[in-house]
Amino acid sequence: AQSVSQHNHHVILSEAASLELGCNYSYGGTVNLFWYVQYPGQHLQLLLKYFSGDPLVKGIKGFEAEFIKSKFSFNLRKPSVQWSDTAEYFCAVIHYNTDKLIFGTGTRLQVFP
């Protein structure tokens, strides 16, 4: 079955620390990749996306992600986190032939001042 794995379930960091959240998917073939963020009390928002081209994509709020096709990975990074980055982060994949967005289980990030 097609799946998305997020290995970090809960991450706790201090402000200014660097962040990397792992995401692996089980599809073969062409995929579109996404990271969504859910701030406390808010709805899911798109953080960044990869469709094709440069495998290093930049999103909002200083986030970036790197698509490594050989590793089926799409890890999310931020050089220096802020308290306001406290949220739930979801990796998601669409196989280009479908519109079924498959989500990982999410990573809860807590950033302390």
Next chain:
Amino acid sequence: DAGVTQSPTHLIKTRGQQVTLRCSPKSGHDTVSWYQQALGQGPQFIFQYYEEEERQRGNFPDRFSGHQFPNYSSELNVNALLLGDSALYLCASSLDQGGYEQYFGPGTRLTVT
């Protein structure tokens, strides 16, 4: 420009009852997808509607059904509610171009007692 809207915000139902949730897509979008997000989990794809027809479906029983109207708005119906149907139900809209980003609404929190 209005984003995706959902109603109601919260709903409490009893086992065996039926429920209808509503969604209005983002302006200009013609495709609506529904997801179920259980506590502590990532959203799971229920089904997608385009041109008033169900185009794709996830692993959900026939108790889950839907409808799309000519103005692209959509309804999710769940019959014979079970305790396990308690979740946040998310609606997402997109353009029918296959595999493109989806915009999410705030969700409807359904509690089945």
